[in-house]
Amino acid sequence: MGKKYVYLFSEGNGSMRELLGGKGANLAEMTNLGMPVPQGFTVSTEACTKYYEDGRKINDEIQAEIYEYLGKMEEICGKKFADPNNPLLVSVRSGARASMPGMMDTILNLGLNDEVVEGFAKFTNNPRFAYDSYRRFIQMFSDVVMELPKPEFEKIIDAKKAEKGVKEDVELDADDMKDLVVRFKAFYKEKKGEDFPSDPKIQLMEAVKAVFRSWDNPRANVYRRMNEIPYDWGTAVNVQQMVFGNSGDRSGTGVAFTRNPATGEKALFGEYLINAQGEDVVAGVRTPSPISHLKEDMPEVYDQFAAIADRLEKHYKDMQDMEFTIENGKLFMLQTRNGKRTAAAALKIAVDLVDEGMIDEKTAVLRVEPKQLDSLLHPQFDAAKMKAAKVIGKGLAASPGAACGKVVFTAEDAKEWAEKGEKVVLVRRETSPEDIEGMAVAQGILTVRGGMTSHAAVVARGMGTCCVSGCGEIDIDEEKKVFTLGGQTFNEGDYISIDGSTGNIYGEAIPTAAATISGDFGRFMGWADKERKLQVFTNADTPRDAKQGREFGAEGIGLCRTEHMFFEETRIKAMREMIVADNVEDRKKALAKILPYQQGDFEGLYEAMEGKPVTIRFLDPPLHEFLPTKEEDIAEIAGELGVTVEKLKSVIEGLHEFNPMMGHRGCRLAVSYPEIAEMQTTAVITAAINVTKRSSFKVTPLIMIPLVGEVKELKFVKDVVVATADKLIEEAGIDMKYEVGTMIEIPRAALTADEIAKEAEFFSFGTNDLTQMTFGFSRDDAGKFLDYYYANKIYESDPFAHLDQKGVGKLVEMAAELGRKTRPDIHLGICGEHGGDPTSVEFCHRVGLNYVSCSPFRVPIARLAAAQAAIKYPKA
Ligand code: ADP
């Protein structure tokens, strides 16, 4: 016998998620726990991988194995597939290793055809139910397997309802459903040019294929890239006996969490709908009832469910997100998983579970996704302004946070506007998985329909984006791009503010204020700090950034970009004078004007950091960036500088480079004009002397030379620095230390790091440039072609967002090793975007760097990521 690709639920268990997917593994686990789970089997993720290897085909052996397991399932269920007397109906459900909510599609009621449905109607003695199930199946199968758009079917239903003069689906009777089946099939034939497949076995195989195929659909690919889920994992398929929540008033379906996923409060939280099936709850078609009502509706079912929920939480030692269905008063569990939650809820639950003695602190640290903290670090509404603002409507508080922005009505508009730098709030009737990219860039999401477990709510919570859902008072016309609420009319571009913690909607812009780390957050971060080995620094160019970084726990500044200080009105002029100067004397004169500004800035930084390390990088960008490009600006600035227009133009022309990022920049500037390094050293050291003299702490400046590729160029610049610095320190009669180090951002520097380390006292990996130079494409231009690379599965993610561990990472590792060989106590770190990216931080921990440095708002994320890395890789 060949490899096993199919498993009964009773053959699996919770630890087999790689093979069975999360859903399959947990269905197996619940089965083993003796819980009421409709039985079935799981086609493994390996079968999915095989499907792609075989050129998108399910091979004969695997097909045979699936049918064999269908036979085993028939025995367990005591019903036969396609049996017109008492048919076994199944659902076909996708389930990847990591949960991908709403990304892949489920087909329900599979196994019906014109003949079987008749028997099913007789057997259940409920023709309306039988035909309702059938028409749902045709709809789902057509949509998921045959890609006939869902709304087309909705239109047919709406037409039927209009003919009958009714509003709700439940008002349609058995004959209406029968008629819908006829109309659906006619529509299918018209579009597909063939009859709807009537053989249930073919339906089944087509459905399994469709799930495999959906692993590669565009929204799954986008979701995976956003969540760094590898493409080669594949998805499993679960084939499960149907239970029917739509079989009458003693039936229903619902979703519940063991704790509140928005706040973390310890109480069963969820929603259900009577006489409904699967999708109805999450799709926001009807507004569901809170789970607490079930206690009154069906007390025994509620008690049983509450007991199961409690047991599952204790079993998994984490908050559970469960799906269930009630069929004629009998409860069935359809899914459980560790529930997605907001950052606030994640913190509260982690802290509560420790206090309840369920997990230890280390485990708690692993329970919060670092990226998620982002939502807690961003501004909240200014309390006073919010109080003064008028609430014009209220929806469900689906995902907390504050959002203020301009109204847009489609995900595409959200993307477009965000690209232009606009802050937008996406307002939709309801969202669907296609909207995911627009949702990701919106400040907040507001929907008219849908409950706390609607698509919008689930996805927004996952992204940490503010969301208010189900505000039924809104009267929206998505096509005309207008809505009214509370007597106010909003067009595209009008300001609105929404509060995802209360559900309040305001018809105006409300300013937002910064967040702080306290309470549960503070306690939790304390646990994280105990675990981590990496230091976390911040990138800061201004005292304000430095303070923000420290408030978020930064232990130093890993990168201060001095050029950012030059762009202010008053300073850029001196900078330009320096650039147009054609002799050393004039250049020095201009630099002398810049000196006091630089020195003042550095004093501010040192003061904000109170003796913690401050790393200052010398001038880095090509000089042309400081000069004007527009004709009218050139004329004006020439006037300001007291040079002729021709002269300025010739300077600009002289600075033109074919490839500025690889041109005259970084330490090359200091090699050509050592007086720049001299001035910057004077500013760094004098500021340090001044601050040390007047404070209780000592300043030890770290001077960082950028873009070094050869030890001799570093030595050349370093000599200028040392000569200048030592003289100043001696004159001041003070005992002060400073270090000179370098960025490692050119592959040659990494390759010769042993030599570079003879001069450099520390290395900071500038992984933006290092990535750019290693790949040979620039971050700013990569956007034009990366999509093709994703589509063709050449790259899975943007190497500027997540460090390329294979290539760029190899250089980092090599340079670290070579550097330490020369200078065992060399301090190694990374600055740039990757310093705040959790997987990149994990990499830095594994290769034994000393610190990461990132923007202030990512400092807590890096602290947590570093702690998780230390727990997962204790030996590094
Ligand atoms: P998703 O991963 O998108 O949540 P699921 O596979 O969980 O998709 O299916 C969605 C819904 O379909 C479930 O929540 C459940 O209500 C319904 N469903 C799935 N399988 C069955 C089944 N065997 N019997 C009844 N309902 C089902």
Ligand code: MG
């Ligand atoms: Mg589900």
Ligand code: MG
């Ligand atoms: Mg650089």
